[in-house]
Amino acid sequence: MGEKIEFPKNYELYLKQAMEQFNAGNMQEAANYFKEAYSIEQDKTVNTFYVTALYQIGEYRKAKEIADTQFVFYQSEERLYAFYTSVLIKAHFFDQATQIIKKELTKMKNLDSIAVWQALSEMNINEKAEDEHQKEKRHQEILKNAFSMGNQSFEKQAQTIKEIETLPLDLFIKAAKTLLANPFVNGIAKASVIEHLILHQVNESFTIDWFTEQRTIVPIKLTMLAKNKTVQIVAALLKEEIENNDPVLYQAIHQEANLHFMLLYPFIDEVITLPDYWIDLYRERYEIDYQAEMIDSTAHLLMKEWMKKLNEEIQGWI
Numbered sequence: 426m427g428e429k430i431e432f433p434k435n436y437e438l439y440l441k442q443a444m445e446q447f448n449a450g451n452m453q454e455a456a457n458y459f460k461e462a463y464s465i466e467q468d469k470t471v472n473t474f475y476v477t478a479l480y481q482i483g484e485y486r487k488a489k490e491i492a493d494t495q496f497v498f499y500q501s502e503e504r505l506y507a508f509y510t511s512v513l514i515k516a517h518f519f520d521q522a523t524q525i526i527k528k529e530l531t532k533m534k535n536l537d538s539i540a541v542w543q544a545l546s547e548m549n550i551n552e553k554a555e556d557e558h559q560k561e562k563r564h565q566e567i568l569k570n571a572f573s574m575g576n577q578s579f580e581k582q583a584q585t586i587k588e589i590e591t592l593p594l595d596l597f598i599k600a601a602k603t604l605l606a607n608p609f610v611n612g613i614a615k616a617s618v619i620e621h622l623i624l625h626q627v628n629e630s631f632t633i634d635w636f637t638e639q640r641t642i643v644p645i646k647l648t649m650l651a652k653n654k655t656v657q658i659v660a661a662l663l664k665e666e667i668e669n670n671d672p673v674l675y676q677a678i679h680q681e682a683n684l685h686f687m688l689l690y691p692f693i694d695e696v697i698t699l700p701d702y703w704i705d706l707y708r709e710r711y712e713i714d715y716q717a718e719m720i721d722s723t724a725h726l727l728m729k730e731w732m733k734k735l736n737e738e739i740q741g742w743i
Contacts, residue, residue: 436465447474452481463491469498473505476512485516503529507541511548519553564596571600575609579742582614589618594625601631605642608634611742612688616650619691623647635692636734647691655693656686658700666704678707685735696731698724706732 443458459475462468472495479488489512492499499509506525513522526549529542567588574582589600601618604610615633622631622644633640650656659682668675689696697703702725708715710732 436462439465440471443471443474443478447478452478456482456484467494469495472498473508476508480512480515485512488512489516489518503538503541507545510545514545514549514552517552517556519549519556522549564592567592568596568600572603574604574614575607579611582611586614586617590621594627597621597625598627598629605631605633606639608637610634612690612738613684616687616690619644619647620649623649640692642691650686650690653686653690653693655697655700659686659697659703662700662704663707667708674711678711681739682707684739685732688735688738689731697728699728702728703732 439458439462443455443462446452446455446458456475456478459471459478463471463475472491476488476492479485479491492509492512496509499505506529510522510525513519513525522545526542526546530539530546534542567585570585571589574585577585589597589604592600601622605615605618612635619633619642626645628643628645631642631644633642660679663675663679663682667678686693702718705715705718706729
């Protein structure tokens with residue numbers, strides 16, 4: 426099928442319907458029709474009506490995006506430029522609005538113009554303060570949620586981690602110190618937190634509850650999970666021994682191995698001391714006829730116990 430071809434009559438029809446809805450105060454409907462008309466012909470006047478409709482229904486960032494397509498036109502007239510600045514403020518582009526307001530107030534203007542830009546300046550200050558207040562309120566809600574992660578389901582903990590990662594670094598560190606030490610926060614959530622701290626090169630000590638043991642870590646001294654040598658060796662062995670022969674089996678083991686790595690992180694090397702045998706344990710679980718070589722060394726027995734422990738942990742989430 427070829428691209429949709431719009432005809433002049435379509436433009437006139439969309440514009441007529443848009444103006445009827447606009448004049449009736451139905452801004453959502455008006456915005457929809459203006460969008461169709463503007464996609465056919467980028468008329469400057471239509472742009473201002475379209476932006477106004479978007480502004481009225483609270484789609485401020487979209488309004489800025491559309492206004493920016495005719496930015497020079499908005500600059501050409503003070504009334505339009507003031508409106509554009511109000512769009513910036515509502516869309517929370519406070520610094521850009523401040524620059525425009527300061528520049529306009531330095532120009533020789535009549536009292537009415539000065540009043541307009543002073544009003545916009547006050548609007549900018551108030552809107553920014555309210556935005557910061559709402560962000561702080563949201564941050565405190567996220568922190569409160571983080572401190573109660575031990576009481577959350579596995580799915581809820583995953584959602585909470587995503588929220589925590591939106592916090593400023595100082596608040597993220599505050600949350601991290603609590604949840605890493607919490608024995609009821611799952612290891613996958615903890616792995617995500619540790620990697621976030623590594624990315625930000627945090628050089629502080631954290632206590633982590635790791636399978637009932639209390640350990641101390643300093644994120645800046647750790648490596649990311651994907652760069653861990655043992656992880657890389659196990660991944661390479663999986664590809665070499667399984668992927669080419671049985672891609673379906675490879676995907677199943679690969680997914681399980683990734684879960685195991687996250688649960689063991691950042692102490693993977695202490696558990697997987699023999700990568701070849703770790704692969705054997707996977708194959709023994711998934712391949713009916715496969716039997717891992719029985720070696721009664723302490724290292725082999727410990728790894729077998731760890732594999733069992735990790736799978737029991739995962740089963741507990743289901």
